[in-house]
Amino acid sequence: xxxxxxxxxxxxxxxxxxxxxxxxxxxxxxxxxxxxxxxxxxxxxxxxxxxxxxxxxxxxxxxxxxxxxxxxxxxxxxxxxxxxxxxxxxxxxxxxxxxxxxxxxxxxxxxxxxxxxxxxxxxxxxxxxxxxxxxxxxxxxxxxxxxxxxxxxxxxxxxxxxxxxxxxxxxxxxxxxxxxxxxxxxxxxxxxxxxxxxxxxxxxxxxxxxxxxxxxxxxxxxxxxxxxxxxxxxxxxxxxxxxxxxxxxxxxxxxxxxxxxxxxxxxxxxxxxxxxxxxxxxxxxxxxxxxxxxxxxxxxxxx
Amino acid sequence: xxxxxxxxxxxxxxxxxxxxxxxxxxxxxxxxxxxxxxxxxxxxxxxxxxxxxxxxxxxxxxxxxxxxxxxxxxxxxxxxxxxxxxxxxxxxxxxxxxxxxxxxxxxxxxxxxxxxxxxxxxxxxxxxxxxxxxxxxxxxxxxxxxxxxxxxxxxxxxxxxxxxxxxxxxxxxxxxxxxxxxxxxxxxxxxxxxxxxxxxxxxxxxxxxxxxxxxxxxxxxxxxxxxxxxxxxxxxxxxxxxxxxxxxxxxxxxxxxxxxxxxxxxxxxxxxxxxxxxxxxxxxxxxxxxxxxxxxxxxxxxx
Amino acid sequence: xxxxxxxxxxxxxxxxxxxxxxxxxxxxxxxxxxxxxxxxxxxxxxxxxxxxxxxxxxxxxxxxxxxxxxxxxxxxxxxxxxxxxxxxxxxxxxxxxxxxxxxxxxxxxxxxxxxxxxxxxxxxxxxxxxxxxxxxxxxxxxxxxxxxxxxxxxxxxxxxxxxxxxxxxxxxxxxxxxxxxxxxxxxxxxxxxxxxxxxxxxxxxxxxxxxxxxxxxxxxxxxxxxxxxxxxxxxxxxxxxxxxxxxxxxxxxxxxxxxxxxxxxxxxxxxxxxxxxxxxxxxxxxxxxxxxxxxxxxxxxxx
Numbered sequence: 001x002x003x004x005x006x007x008x009x010x011x012x013x014x015x016x017x018x019x020x021x022x023x024x025x026x027x028x029x030x031x032x033x034x035x036x037x038x039x040x041x042x043x044x045x046x047x048x049x050x051x052x053x054x055x056x057x058x059x060x061x062x063x064x065x066x067x068x069x070x071x072x073x074x075x076x077x078x079x080x081x082x083x084x085x086x087x088x089x090x091x092x093x094x095x096x097x098x099x100x101x102x103x104x105x106x107x108x109x110x111x112x113x114x115x116x117x118x119x120x121x122x123x124x125x126x127x128x129x130x131x132x133x134x135x136x137x138x139x140x141x142x143x144x145x146x147x148x149x150x151x152x153x154x155x156x157x158x159x160x161x162x163x164x165x166x167x168x169x170x171x172x173x174x175x176x177x178x179x180x181x182x183x184x185x186x187x188x189x190x191x192x193x194x195x196x197x198x199x200x201x202x203x204x205x206x207x208x209x210x211x212x213x214x215x216x217x218x219x220x221x222x223x224x225x226x227x228x229x230x231x232x233x234x235x236x237x238x239x240x241x242x243x244x245x246x247x248x249x250x251x252x253x254x255x256x257x258x259x260x261x262x263x264x265x266x267x268x269x270x271x272x273x274x275x276x277x278x279x280x281x282x283x284x285x286x287x288x289x290x291x292x293x294x295x296x297x298x299x300x301x302x303x
Numbered sequence: 304x305x306x307x308x309x310x311x312x313x314x315x316x317x318x319x320x321x322x323x324x325x326x327x328x329x330x331x332x333x334x335x336x337x338x339x340x341x342x343x344x345x346x347x348x349x350x351x352x353x354x355x356x357x358x359x360x361x362x363x364x365x366x367x368x369x370x371x372x373x374x375x376x377x378x379x380x381x382x383x384x385x386x387x388x389x390x391x392x393x394x395x396x397x398x399x400x401x402x403x404x405x406x407x408x409x410x411x412x413x414x415x416x417x418x419x420x421x422x423x424x425x426x427x428x429x430x431x432x433x434x435x436x437x438x439x440x441x442x443x444x445x446x447x448x449x450x451x452x453x454x455x456x457x458x459x460x461x462x463x464x465x466x467x468x469x470x471x472x473x474x475x476x477x478x479x480x481x482x483x484x485x486x487x488x489x490x491x492x493x494x495x496x497x498x499x500x501x502x503x504x505x506x507x508x509x510x511x512x513x514x515x516x517x518x519x520x521x522x523x524x525x526x527x528x529x530x531x532x533x534x535x536x537x538x539x540x541x542x543x544x545x546x547x548x549x550x551x552x553x554x555x556x557x558x559x560x561x562x563x564x565x566x567x568x569x570x571x572x573x574x575x576x577x578x579x580x581x582x583x584x585x586x587x588x589x590x591x592x593x594x595x596x597x598x599x600x601x602x603x604x605x606x
Numbered sequence: 607x608x609x610x611x612x613x614x615x616x617x618x619x620x621x622x623x624x625x626x627x628x629x630x631x632x633x634x635x636x637x638x639x640x641x642x643x644x645x646x647x648x649x650x651x652x653x654x655x656x657x658x659x660x661x662x663x664x665x666x667x668x669x670x671x672x673x674x675x676x677x678x679x680x681x682x683x684x685x686x687x688x689x690x691x692x693x694x695x696x697x698x699x700x701x702x703x704x705x706x707x708x709x710x711x712x713x714x715x716x717x718x719x720x721x722x723x724x725x726x727x728x729x730x731x732x733x734x735x736x737x738x739x740x741x742x743x744x745x746x747x748x749x750x751x752x753x754x755x756x757x758x759x760x761x762x763x764x765x766x767x768x769x770x771x772x773x774x775x776x777x778x779x780x781x782x783x784x785x786x787x788x789x790x791x792x793x794x795x796x797x798x799x800x801x802x803x804x805x806x807x808x809x810x811x812x813x814x815x816x817x818x819x820x821x822x823x824x825x826x827x828x829x830x831x832x833x834x835x836x837x838x839x840x841x842x843x844x845x846x847x848x849x850x851x852x853x854x855x856x857x858x859x860x861x862x863x864x865x866x867x868x869x870x871x872x873x874x875x876x877x878x879x880x881x882x883x884x885x886x887x888x889x890x891x892x893x894x895x896x897x898x899x900x901x902x903x904x905x906x907x908x909x
Contacts, residue, residue: 015829046800048831048870072825072853075813080855082829124813124851125824127832172865175829181868194349207378207427218428219375223318223385223478225351226430245427247375249383259475261868262484262564264351497652510681510730521731522678526621526688526781528654529733548730550678552686562778565787565867567654 001141003027003156005134007149011095013070013082013127014175017049020066024152024169025051028159036161042186049171050179052186056164060303061187062296063180063254063267064151064199065173068144069278070129071106071114073097073122079106079114082127083174086279087114092131097123103131130280139211139286146274146282147201148173150289154199154271158296165300166193173200173254180257188263195228195303196267197296198255201284202246204273211285213242214292217269220248222256228266232299239298242291244273270295304444306330306459308437310452314398316373316385316430317478320352323369327455327472328354331462339464345489352474353482355489359467363606364490365599366483366557366570367454367502368476371447372581373432374409374417376400376425382409382417385430386477389582390417395434400426406434433583442514442589449577449585450504451476453592457502457574461599468603469496476503476557483560491566498531498606499570500599501558504587505549507576514588516545517595520572523551525559531569535602542601545594547576573598607747609633609762611740613755617701619676619688619733620781626672627655630758630775634659634765642767648792655777656785658792662770666801666909667793668902669786669860669873670757671779674750675884676735677712677720679703679728685712685720688733689780692885693720698737703729709737736886745817745892752880752888753807754779756895760805760877764902771906772799779806779860786863794869801834801909802873803902804861807890808852810879817891819848820898823875826854828862834872838905845904848897850879876901 012020025043028051032038039053049066069083071093081087091106093116104118116128130144141150155167166187172178187193202208202215216236218229236243246269255267272288275281315323328346331354335341342356352369372386374396384390394409396419407421419431433447444453458470469490475481490496505511505518519539521532539546549572558570575591578584618626631649634657638644645659655672675689677699687693697712699722710724722734736750747756761773772793778784793799808814808821822842824835842849852875861873878894881887 015825016832018833046870048872049833072829072855074853074855075811080825080853125832125835125853171831172829176827176862176865178828178865179870181866182870185868205378219318219383221479222481223375223475225474226319227321227352229428247377247383247428249375249377256479259479259481260484260563260866262488262566263868264349264482264485266351508681522621522686524782526678526778528777529622530624530655532731550680550686550731552678552680559782562782562784563787563866565791565869567652567785567788569654 001136004149004153007152008132008134008143008145011129012066012068013129014067014172016127017066017171021049021051024066028053035159037163048179050183051169052183053159053167054191055162058164058166058191058193060195060197060300061166061168061193062155062158062197062199063168063170064155065148065170065254066152067171067174068129069174070127073124073126073128076121077115079116084278086277091280093128094131095126095128097126133280140283141286142281142283144280144282146284147278150201150284151199151271154293154296157293158300161297162300166191170254177257180254181261184258184261184263184265188265194265196258196265197299198253198267198269199296200253200269200271202269202271202273203277204275208244208246208273210273210275211287213244214288214295215244215246215271215273217246220251220269222252222259224255224259224268225266229268231303232268235299235302236295239295241294241298243295304439307452307456310455311435311437311446311448314432315369315371316432317370317475319430320369320474324352324354327369331356338462340466351482353486354472355486356462356470357494358465361467361469361494361496363498363500363603364469364471364496365458365461365500365502366471366473367458368451368473368557369455370474370477371432372477373430376427376429376431379424380418382419387581389580394583396431397434398429398431400429436583443586444589445584445586447583447585449587453504453587454502454574457596457599460596461603464600465603469494473557480560483557484564487561487564487566487568491568497568499561499568500602501556501570501572502599503556503572503574505572505574505576506580507578511547511549511576513576513578514590516547517591517598518547518549518574518576520549523554523572525555525562527558527571528569532571535571538602538605539598542598544597544601546598607742610755610759613758614738614740614749614751617735618672618674619735620673620778622733623655623672623777627657630672631657641765643769654785656789657775658789659765659773660797661768664770664772664797664799666803666906667772667774667799668761668764668803668805669774669776670761670805671754671776671860672758673777673780674735675780676733679730679732679734682727683721685722690884692883697886699734700737701732701734703732739886746889747892748887748889750886750888752890756807756890757805757877760899760902763899764906767903768906772797776860783863786860787867790864790867790869790871794871800871802864802871803905804859804873804875805902806859806875806877808875808877808879809883810881814850814852814879816879816881817893819850820894820901821850821852821877821879823852826857826875828858828865830861830874831872835874838874841905841908842901845901847900847904849901
């Protein structure tokens with residue numbers, strides 16, 4: 001879990017994905033010579049801070065977003081949200097401005113206004129993220145940003161043995177999206193791929209429990225095409241891998257962005273569930289992580 | 304009205320349009336040999352569950368969405384909405400899961416939570432729709448899903464004598480869209496079409512009354528380009544067909560999806576108004592249906 | 607400021623940009639022979655009411671929206687909003703219907719319902735805008751629709767000496783957008799441009815003051831890519847032009863539409879701040895206007 005821990009430690013709020021993109025790219029360049037198939041790597045001009053890997057003859061693309069929720073320094077000691085972070089007075093925040101590295105605390109007023117507590121004013125526009133505190137027990141991994149460093153980690157694990165497929169590392173997911181449109185264009189027009197899997201982390205709920213397997217989401221705020229979802233459920237059912245069906249009316253993912261794009265691409269969210277969503281204490285059961293990676297390996301072969 | 308009745312009986316919530324798409328495709332293949340012009344039919348790979356018909360040299364495309372509102376089974380006896388259905392305790396719902404066909408009742412708690420009442424738990428993700436009860440009187444047709452089986456029916460009636468034009472049967476309209484983007488891309492790039500008509504059903508209101516003609520919508524939540532709307536109003540004015548101008552600040556259609564697409568395509572919503580919107584009792588005046596079809600025939604010639 | 611005054615006087619609510627588009631096009635055709643570089647002009651078929659100017663070898667595009675907020679006549683004396691106008695009983699509105707020019711007053715009921723006060727009923731769908739009352743003092747320009755006639759004016763001023771760059775005059779910005787998608791497609795596919803500046807007007811707030819310089823927005827409801835924003839801030843910092851950093855959690859611009867498009871184009875909002883936003887009394891400090899134009903000239907050279 002060293003790689004996951006490293007990923008969690010990188011400051012990467014939506015809009016500021018350059019550092020994590022660089023880290024992931026270096027990792028891929030270094031490690032991919034040991035993978036079963038060495039992928040073609042697309043990045044840089046025309047991809048913003050995204051990275052696309054192409055293995056063999058791809059039929060299906062995995063999407064994993066590189067960004068996280070956070071906060072932007074507004075005026076004085078005010079903060080505005082990046083995405084939808086959980087907010088509790090005392091949460092530890094980190095960032096960096098022109099005067100150097102910063103570690104401060106979140107403060108929430110009775111009216112719900114957000115401030116940081118720190119000895120000086122930070123530069124306008126400084127992005128703050130939760131301070132990582134990586135915890136591992138027998139059964140659980142816990143840290144901020146399991147959503148979606150774990151989705152990225154999963155894609156990199158699947159990459160090791162992937163023979164045919166595409167992996168897209170996307171940006172901006174937590175804050176309205178903006179890169180999945182051009183990534184979908186690229187995969188559909190250049191590689192004729194019309195199937196996607198969303199490698200992301202979902203919620204532990206009354207219907208989806210920790211330790212009971214990876215969640216295959218039948219819908220959230222977005223409704224994918226059921227004929228595709230049913231194929232995935234069939235494959236999962238025959239795989240003997242632990243999985244749970246999720247049905248939600250809220251929440252969304254890069255899948256919604258794929259559906260909104262002008263390309264006929266099917267998508268399905270497949271990911272482990274977490275507790276303490278969008279907080280500094282996101283917690284995922286280890287067996288659900290294993291199930292997630294195992295199911296991706298099967299799906300990338302059989303879809 | 305046999306065709307309309309058949310269309311109303313098909314279970315087709317957003318995301319599950321495969322069955323109605325198959326029915327419409329079979330109908331087209333069977334009937335189109337009797338049409339004035341036999342259209343080219345596009346469907347399958349690259350179109351998901353949509354169907355596109357091309358007649359002669361098309362300048363204008365009709366959009367009619369195949370899907371309906373409904374409900375998805377969540378956990379236990381909970382339901383979540385597909386689109387924006389009217390909800391009233393006692394509404395009759397139908398669907399099918401692994402144990403067979405289901406007929407059950409909607410129940411709405413004081414807090415507005417939605418449940419189904421049935422002797423057993425249904426499979427997660429099962430989609431339920433209103434139970435069709437097709438009623439015809441001297442002046443009215445009434446059933447769930449006039450929106451938008453009537454829009455589909457209208458397009459199929461217009462098809463019978465259409466010489467030049469395109470008809471797009473779209474999906475997902477009731478729940479955020481997702482197919483109009485690639486349909487617009489197809490019509491604009493392959494056929495250079497930049498004019499669209501939205502064959503859909505609207506609301507009887509203080510300004511738009513039952514039996515007073517088809518509604519030409521000047522705007523709803525979306526605002527189309529007025530120079531196009533004014534051309535349509537001019538043609539309608541000269542046609543001697545009964546029509547009413549609609550102006551709303553809410554509601555939307557496939558038109559909004561066309562406008563959001565990266566293609567410069569004008570659109571206008573033209574459709575009969577209904578009472579009891581998004582319920583099991585949607586009711587449309589017969590003369591408004593006739594006016595709708597008549598106006599489409601004129602517009603497809605003169606636009 | 608004669609040009610700005612003329613622009614303010616043209617009725618141009620979202621959806622009805624034909625008149626202002628014609629005015630701007632005539633201005634460009636007349637004046638561009640005196641500009642440093644005569645641009646290629648794209649308009650008409652394929653551009654709706656938008657206009658695109660191409661100078662030399664463009665790397666960056668300026669977007670300035672031609673439309674304004676306003677109201678649409680609904681049924682009886684009801685009005686619905688176009689975009690998000692400030693509403694106060696007594697605001698002066700103008701428009702034109704089949705019976706001729708109209709000048710009337712806005713009335714807001716206690717429930718917030720909007721009506722017009724006038725001697726007769728207006729045609730359904732008639733669009734009304736604020737009555738222009740152009741005021742100039744030593745330090746300020748004041749009128750309705752500084753947002754965004756001033757952004758258009760700024761683009762036309764920059765055009766006079768522009769050597770390499772693109773200018774896109776867009777439509778529908780105040781009401782959900784709809785033209786920036788195809789404009790972005792055009793600039794990215796035909797001219798390989800992946801950098802944009804949003805020439806628009808923002809808010810005077812606790813953090814952004816009148817007379818303190820043009821605002822460079824680090825974010826609003828949309829979050830752009832920070833590596834691009836930081837390049838702009840660096841250039842601005844070295845320019846000795848007065849500018850202010852803006853950070854907001856709400857509000858949006860054509861920038862959001864660029865980000866939502868399926869093209870990898872960076873964007874940044876750069877514009878003077880105004881008081882009395884979206885009212886008939888929008889007020890901008892003259893030195894901020896000068897700073898805006900000056901900074902655009904530098905950015906178009908150095909980006």
